[in-house]
Amino acid sequence: MANTFQLEIVTPSRLLVKDAAEEAQIPGLSGYLGILPGHAPLITELAVGVITYKASGATHTLSVAWGFMEVLPDKVTILAETAERPQEIDVERAQKAKERAEQRLKSSDPQTDYTRAEDALQRAETRLNVAKEK
Amino acid sequence: MANVLDIRRRIRSVVNTRQITKAMKTVSAAKLRRAQEGALAARPYSQMLTTVLKSLVSRADIYDPVTGLPRHPLLAERPEKNILLIVVTGDKGLAGAFNTNILKMVSKFIESKPDQNIDVECIGRKGRDFMRRRYPLAPERPAAAADGEAGVAPVHSDTEVAPPRAGRVQIAGEYIGVLGKVDHNFANTLSQNVIGRYTRGEIDGVYILFNEFKSVIAQRLVAERLLPIKEIGEVDIQMAEEASLEERKQRIEAAKSAGVGLRPADTSVLDEAAAHFATLPVDYIYEQKPEQLFEGILPKYIGIEIFHALLESVAAEHAARMTAMDAATINASDMIDSLTLIMNRARQAKITKEIIEIVSGAAAQ
Numbered sequence: 471m472a473n474t475f476q477l478e479i480v481t482p483s484r485l486l487v488k489d490a491a492e493e494a495q496i497p498g499l500s501g502y503l504g505i506l507p508g509h510a511p512l513i514t515e516l517a518v519g520v521i522t523y524k525a526s527g528a529t530h531t532l533s534v535a536w537g538f539m540e541v542l543p544d545k546v547t548i549l550a551e552t553a554e555r556p557q558e559i560d561v562e563r564a565q566k567a568k569e570r571a572e573q574r575l576k577s578s579d580p581q582t583d584y585t586r587a588e589d590a591l592q593r594a595e596t597r598l599n600v601a602k603e604k
Numbered sequence: 605m606a607n608v609l610d611i612r613r614r615i616r617s618v619v620n621t622r623q624i625t626k627a628m629k630t631v632s633a634a635k636l637r638r639a640q641e642g643a644l645a646a647r648p649y650s651q652m653l654t655t656v657l658k659s660l661v662s663r664a665d666i667y668d669p670v671t672g673l674p675r676h677p678l679l680a681e682r683p684e685k686n687i688l689l690i691v692v693t694g695d696k697g698l699a700g701a702f703n704t705n706i707l708k709m710v711s712k713f714i715e716s717k718p719d720q721n722i723d724v725e726c727i728g729r730k731g732r733d734f735m736r737r738r739y740p741l742a743p744e745r746p747a748a749a750a751d752g753e754a755g756v757a758p759v760h761s762d763t764e765v766a767p768p769r770a771g772r773v774q775i776a777g778e779y780i781g782v783l784g785k786v787d788h789n790f791a792n793t794l795s796q797n798v799i800g801r802y803t804r805g806e807i808d809g810v811y812i813l814f815n816e817f818k819s820v821i822a823q824r825l826v827a828e829r830l831l832p833i834k835e836i837g838e839v840d841i842q843m844a845e846e847a848s849l850e851e852r853k854q855r856i857e858a859a860k861s862a863g864v865g866l867r868p869a870d871t872s873v874l875d876e877a878a879a880h881f882a883t884l885p886v887d888y889i890y891e892q893k894p895e896q897l898f899e900g901i902l903p904k905y906i907g908i909e910i911f912h913a914l915l916e917s918v919a920a921e922h923a924a925r926m927t928a929m930d931a932a933t934i935n936a937s938d939m940i941d942s943l944t945l946i947m948n949r950a951r952q953a954k955i956t957k958e959i960i961e962i963v964s965g966a967a968a969q
Contacts, residue, residue: 480652482788482911484645498891513882514891515900538656538901540882547881549652551792551904 475507476545477523479532481553487523487532494523494546496539505541512541516550518592520600531556533600535593559601568594608954611947615940622936628698629929633862636820636922640865642786643817643915647871650908651878654837657901659883661836663894677803678902681832686721688776688798688807689713690830692814692913693731694921695783700928702815702921703730709825709845710735710813714773716843721769723776723807725794727914732778740770742777783918791911792904799903802831811842814913815920819868820859823847823920830909833902855923858930864923 477494479487494505497519503512516537523530537550571591575584667674674680691710693703710731714722723742726732777797782790801807810831816824827843834840847855859866882888890897 480649482646482649482908483642485648500891510889511884511886512889512891513897515897536900536904538653538882538897540656540888542884542886547652549649549656552789 472507472544474525475505475509475543477525477548478546479521479548479550479553481550486550486553486555487530489523489525489530491523491525491546494521496521496546496548497534498539505546508543509541509546511543512539514539514541516548518589518596520596521548521553531600531603533559533596535596554597554600556600556603559597561598561601564594564597564601568598608947608950611943611950615943615947618936618939618943622933622940625929625932625936629858629862629926629933632922632926632929633859633864636864636919636926639915639919639922643912643919644871646911646915648874648878650912651875652881653901653905653908655879656882657836657898657905660894660898660901676899676902678799678831678906679833681834682808684717684720684809686723686807687717687809687811688723688725688801689827690725690727690794690798690810690812690814690910690913691731691735692812692917693726693728693734694917695729695780697730698928699921699925700931702924702928703728703734705825705845706813706815707731707734709827709843713811713813713827713843722773724773725777725779726775727779728783728917729780732775732780735775739773739775742770742774743768783914783921786911786914786918788907788911791914792907795903795907795910798831799906812910812913813843814917815924817916817920817923820855820864820866820923821852822868823855823923828909828913830906833905836905851927854931855927858927859923861930862926864926 474490474492477487477489477491478485492507496503496505497517499515499517502519503514516534516539518535519533521532521534532553532555534548534550534553537548537553539546539548567590571587571594574587575591689710691706693706697703707730710724724735724739726735779790779794798807798810802810809829811827811829813825813827816826824847825845826839826841829840829842856866892900
């Protein structure tokens with residue numbers, strides 16, 4: 471059995487990652503999934519969260535917001551709507567987005583879309599956490 | 605006969621103009637190349653998304669077994685009373701007939717739907733200016749949830765009631781300066797906005813009108829129907845206009861002289877891989893129900909369609925500008941040639957006249 475699998479992360483604008491990974495942690499919609507080579511075929515939607523994978527000894531981290539994943543024994547393909555490496559994250563923007571979302575959650579305006587604000591908050595926090603990994 | 609000095613001055617000015625058009629052509633060619641690469645890089649994602657959706661159609665109970673009608677609101681067709689038209693033009697001019705052609709087609713499209721109310725969303729400054737001269741703005745909606753992010757369409761909450769219309773055709777939104785760097789987030793937010801309005805029943809059909817760009821030669825203007833979705837993976841073209849033979853010839857000439865490839869890049873390997881995505885004949889574990897996956901992915905599909913339209917339109921705009929500037933450069937060269945001829949003739953005439961004067965002066969003595 472091979473001890474790596476092919477990991478591909480595809481975003482709308484490009485192929486972000488193409489690497490032979492030894493293991494990966496992926497934020498599935500119903501919880502984090504740990505994936506090792508030889509995993510059973512699986513299909514899932516992704517939530518907002520952090521993807522970590524190990525490739526040739528080094529650990530890589532990415533932030534991801536919504537995606538779709540196909541797992542095969544020797545290959546994992548992730549379609550991610552947004553996926554960013556730590557160095558690509560605009561910390562300032564994420565910080566602002568976080569503050570904005572927090573403010574909206576606090577407001578008592580009945581027009582506020584809470585689900586959207588919560589989503590935004592989560593995305594911003596994930597980005598900030600990943601950015602620290604730099 | 606014109607003064608030699610005046611003609612020389614004119615030639616110099618035309619030479620300067622030619623230099624500018626030449627530079628603009630080179631810049632457009634470079635931008636076109638980048639736009640083409642961008643479109644190519646965006647291909648795997650959209651292809652894979654389409655493949656997954658197609659396969660989910662067969663797995664999930666998308667269609668009602670009794671009536672055979674689709675269950676999902678984005679697939680169901682209903683009588684068109686209010687439609688939304690997204691018009692994609694350029695922000696800048698000097699691109700030949702690029703913007704004019706699109707706007708001509710917009711007028712044609714609006715005429716072809718005389719009984720429907722039409723909301724127009726303009727992407728690009730040129731289209732906005734044109735529409736504003738003809739149609740009123742839609743009445744403002746109160747307090748849209750402003751996200752504060754530049755260039756992002758506001759998403760309205762579900763509880764609002766739409767104010768009365770300003771006219772049969774009205775401008776619902778305008779986005780300027782988003783074409784410089786086409787961002788998927790923008791396309792996605794716009795699609796969320798559109799889907800929201802569609803599911804709330806404010807609109808019954810969504811069309812996008814843009815300049816399709818497969819390669820420098822294969823281009824046409826299309827009005828594509830985005831919603832309702834007739835069949836996944838199939839573009840639902842409502843109206844199309846091919847370029848004239850002459851236009852195509854000009855484009856080929858321009859592309860050749862600028863060193864831009866005429867054919868679309870070979871994507872067969874990528875397409876092959878994408879065609880198998882999540883559809884291998886193995887027993888997948890579904891973490892979510894196929895229906896749920898389908899519902900999660902379908903809105904993204906619309907976002908991708910819009911994203912693609914934007915990418916193609918940008919590439920087409922650069923190609924159009926390149927062609928226009930190539931033609932301008934050629935015209936300037938022709939003008940310089942004919943002006944040089946006139947100048948030489950004038951100079952020679954002057955010399956001849958002087959000689960005659962000297963000779964006749966000598967003869968008179």
